[in-house]
Amino acid sequence: MTTPSQASSRNVLGKRPQILSVSDSSGRCNCSIVLYSSIPSRDSSHEVEPSLNCSCILATDHTSILNHSDCPAKVDLQNPSIKEELKCSSEDTIVKTKHESHPAAAGPWYAQGKAWHYPATLPRCSMDACFNYSRCENNAGADHDLLIYSYDSPSSPVRYFSRINESKWHTNDPQAACIFFVFVDTTYPWPPHPSSLPHWNGGLNHVIISFADKWTQWGPHTDATGFASIMASDIHETTYRAGFDISIPLPGKHHFRELQELKPLEERKYFAAFRGLRYLGFDNGSEAAIFRSFDSFRNMHNGKDVIVATSCNHAVNNMKREKDPILGIHCDEDDALHANYSFTDLMNTTFGLVPAGVSPSSYRFIEVLSAGAIPVLIADNYVKPFDTLIHWHRCLIQFPTSQMHRILPVLRALTKDELVRRQRNCLRIYHGFLRDDDALLQSAIRALKARFLGAASPKFNDFFFI
Numbered sequence: 001m002t003t004p005s006q007a008s009s010r011n012v013l014g015k016r017p018q019i020l021s022v023s024d025s026s027g028r029c030n031c032s033i034v035l036y037s038s039i040p041s042r043d044s045s046h047e048v049e050p051s052l053n054c055s056c057i058l059a060t061d062h063t064s065i066l067n068h069s070d071c072p073a074k075v076d077l078q079n080p081s082i083k084e085e086l087k088c089s090s091e092d093t094i095v096k097t098k099h100e101s102h103p104a105a106a107g108p109w110y111a112q113g114k115a116w117h118y119p120a121t122l123p124r125c126s127m128d129a130c131f132n133y134s135r136c137e138n139n140a141g142a143d144h145d146l147l148i149y150s151y152d153s154p155s156s157p158v159r160y161f162s163r164i165n166e167s168k169w170h171t172n173d174p175q176a177a178c179i180f181f182v183f184v185d186t187t188y189p190w191p192p193h194p195s196s197l198p199h200w201n202g203g204l205n206h207v208i209i210s211f212a213d214k215w216t217q218w219g220p221h222t223d224a225t226g227f228a229s230i231m232a233s234d235i236h237e238t239t240y241r242a243g244f245d246i247s248i249p250l251p252g253k254h255h256f257r258e259l260q261e262l263k264p265l266e267e268r269k270y271f272a273a274f275r276g277l278r279y280l281g282f283d284n285g286s287e288a289a290i291f292r293s294f295d296s297f298r299n300m301h302n303g304k305d306v307i308v309a310t311s312c313n314h315a316v317n318n319m320k321r322e323k324d325p326i327l328g329i330h331c332d333e334d335d336a337l338h339a340n341y342s343f344t345d346l347m348n349t350t351f352g353l354v355p356a357g358v359s360p361s362s363y364r365f366i367e368v369l370s371a372g373a374i375p376v377l378i379a380d381n382y383v384k385p386f387d388t389l390i391h392w393h394r395c396l397i398q399f400p401t402s403q404m405h406r407i408l409p410v411l412r413a414l415t416k417d418e419l420v421r422r423q424r425n426c427l428r429i430y431h432g433f434l435r436d437d438d439a440l441l442q443s444a445i446r447a448l449k450a451r452f453l454g455a456a457s458p459k460f461n462d463f464f465f466i
Contacts, residue, residue, distance in 0.1 A: 136178035149177035203228035252366035260372035274353035
C-alpha cells in the first residue's frame with residue numbers, strides 16, 4: 001500500500017471533512033474514506049456518516065471481489081468498462097451504483113478520483129501513423145485548398161460548423177475530400193458507431209467533432225474511433241494526442257465589445273469578478289465543479305473590487321438539497337448576493353474569473369475575452385482551445401483548482417505594464433480567432449492545416465500564430 005494522504009473537501013456546517021486515499025502499488029486498486037469530525041447540531045439529520053469507496057480493475061479473466069470489511073467492490077472483468085461499486089456507511093447501509101469506469105493504464109494511474117482526469121484510452125495515433133496524406137495531394141478545389149466532406153449522420157454540422165457546407169472548404173464529392181467531418185452530438189443513436197459510415201475506412205482522415213460537456217456523453221466508445229482524430233471542447237492533457245487532436249472552444253453566448261477600450265485597473269469598475277452557478281455534491285472526484293462551493297473560491301469575494309457572486313438555484317442542485325439539506329450550506333446568502341449583481345456589470349473588470357463547470361471548457365471564456373478583460377482560468381488537466389495556434393501564456397493566467405488561495409495575491413502582484421501587455425494580447429487573440437462564428441470556423445480549419453506541418457499543398461500553410 002502507498003502512504004495514505006489526506007485532502008480537504010467541501011464544507012459541512014463550516015467544517016471540512018477529510019478524505020483518506022489509499023491505493024496499491026500498481027495503481028489499479030484505489031479506496032477513499034471520507035471522515036467527518038463530530039459537529040454539534042440541533043438537527044441530527046445534518047449529521048454525515050463516514051463513507052468508504054473502493055474501485056479495482058484486475059488482470060484476470062473472471063469476476064473479482066475486493067473485500068473491505070462489509071463493503072465489497074465487484075468488477076465484471078468480462079466487460080471491464082462496467083464496474084459495480086458498493087458504498088457503505090457506518091450504519092452498514094449499502095448503496096449499490098453502476099457506472100462507467102476506465103480500464104487500467106499500462107502503468108500506475110496517479111490521478112485516481114481527481115475530477116477531469118482520465119487515463120489514455122484512445123489509440124496512440126499521430127499524423128504520420130494514422131493519416132493518409134495521399135488523399136490531400138491532388139485536392140480538387142479551385143485554389144487547391146483543404147477540402148472537407150461533412151456527414152449528416154449521426155448529426156448534421158452544429159454551432160460554428162453549421163455553415164461548413166457553404167464554405168470554400170466544402171466538397172460534395174467524398175473522393176475529392178482530404179478530411180471527413182463526423183458530428184456526434186445527438187441522443188440517437190447512442191453511442192454512435194462511426195464504422196457504419198460509408199467512407200469510414202477505419203477512421204483514416206476522419207475528424208470526430210463534439211461540443212458535449214463530457215466526451216463520454218456523446219462520443220463513440222474508444223475502441224470504435226479507429227484512426228480518427230478528435231476535435232472537441234472537452235479535451236484533457238492526459239488523453240490529448242498532440243499534433244493529432246484539436247481542442248476547440250465553446251462559442252460565447254454574449255459579447256461585450258463596448259468594454260474593450262477600457263484600460264486595466266483605474267478604468268475598470270472591478271479588479272476581478274465572477275457571476276455564475278454553484279455545484280453541490282461531495283468531493284470524491286465524481287462531481288467536478290463543486291470547488292465553486294469551497295471557501296477558497298467563495299472567500300475571494302470582498303464586496304468591493306472583487307466580486308464572486310454564485311447561486312445554488314438550479315434544478316439539479318435543488319434535488320440534491322432536498323435529499324441532503326447539508327449540501328445547501330450558504331446557499332441562501334449566496335443566492336441573495338447573486339441577485340445583487342448583473343452579468344453585464346461584472347464584465348467591466350480587469351480580470352474575469354473563468355472557473356471550470358461540468359467541463360473545464362466554458363462559454364464564459366470567450367465572453368471575458370470579448371470584454372477586454374484578462375481571463376483567469378481555474379481548471380485542471382485542460383487543453384486550451386487551438387493551442388497549436390495561440391500562445392495562451394501571453395494572455396490568460398491559469399490556476400489549478402487546488403491553488404485558488406493563490407489567485408488574488410498573484411494577480412495583485414502583477415505590474416500595470418504586464419496587465420496592459422496581457423490585455424493587448426488577449427484582444428489580438430479574440431479578434432484573430434474567436435470574435436464570431438466565421439472566425440471560429442476559420443480557426444478550426446487553420447488548426448487542421450497546422451497539423452500538416454507543411455507536408456501538403458502550399459495553400460495549407462495560410463494559418464498564423466498569435
